[in-house]
Amino acid sequence: MSNDYINNYKKITNLINSYKKKYNKDIKLVVVSKTQNFKKIVELHKNGQNDFGENYVDEAESKIKQINNQTIKWHFIGKIQSNKIKKISEYFSWIHTIDTEKHIRKIDAFCSQLDKIMNVCIQINIDNEASKGGIHIDNFANLSNIIQQMKNIKLRGIMAIPNPNKSCSSAFAKMKDLYNSCTYLDTLSMGMSKDYLSAIENDANIIRIGKQIFGERK
Ligand SMILES: *Cc1c(COP(=O)(O)O)cnc(C)c1O
Numbered sequence: 663m664s665n666d667y668i669n670n671y672k673k674i675t676n677l678i679n680s681y682k683k684k685y686n687k688d689i690k691l692v693v694v695s696k697t698q699n700f701k702k703i704v705e706l707h708k709n710g711q712n713d714f715g716e717n718y719v720d721e722a723e724s725k726i727k728q729i730n731n732q733t734i735k736w737h738f739i740g741k742i743q744s745n746k747i748k749k750i751s752e753y754f755s756w757i758h759t760i761d762t763e764k765h766i767r768k769i770d771a772f773c774s775q776l777d778k779i780m781n782v783c784i785q786i787n788i789d790n791e792a793s794k795g796g797i798h799i800d801n802f803a804n805l806s807n808i809i810q811q812m813k814n815i816k817l818r819g820i821m822a823i824p825n826p827n828k829s830c831s832s833a834f835a836k837m838k839d840l841y842n843s844c845t846y847l848d849t850l851s852m853g854m855s856k857d858y859l860s861a862i863e864n865d866a867n868i869i870r871i872g873k874q875i876f877g878e879r880k
Pocket residue numbers: 694696717739740823854855856870871872873874
């Protein structure tokens with residue numbers, strides 16, 4: 663029983679591989695390891711997984727230090743707090759939840775000190791939910807222009823978390839249209855355990871999966 667997550671992981675990667683063939687494109691799986699013990703991350707890494715997503719900076723820092731493996735790429739997918747940006751800049755290769763100019767300028771400054779380029783996605787609040795982070799889709803061009811002026815941030819794409827109480831397909835279709843209208847982007851980050859197949863059908867090329875691999879979080 664304790665190795666269920668490895669079997670679940672293998673099932674998902676097989677399924678993703680079949681979609682890669684079907685659509686003749688790359689699809690990257692980010693395994694969302696928030697609340698999971700670092701040993702599970704190490705086991706999945708031994709099974710070929712290099713990209714992991716974390717939401718909480720202090721929890722991530724402790725696991726990243728214990729695992730101490732340079733081939734693992736860490737994706738920050740949580741809400742950004744100003745006072746954590748220094749650590750986010752230090753430990754992560756990707757940030758999927760960019761939504762303010764203030765944060766962009768701080769990340770660029772820290773990454774300049776660290777002499778690194780941060781890969782980022784702008785988070786779009788696609789169903790306009792007050793409880794969620796992300797910008798209104800109409801503000802995308804403005805924030806995108808700001809990021810493109812930064813030396814140490816590379817704008818890779820857009821990310822969204824649809825309202826779980828609505829059908830995800832119209833949200834994903836809007837994201838797909840924006841993504842395909844911006845030829846300078848190469849990343850459409852959307853799709854979680856419950857909706858990743860619909861996301862892939864709408865051109866997602868990074869999906870972020872936790873529960874489908876590890877089971878319900880405690
Ligand atoms: C937790 C989380 C996920 C993973 O969700 P699951 O339902 O566990 O697959 C993906 N993306 C973000 C931004 C998350 O916070």
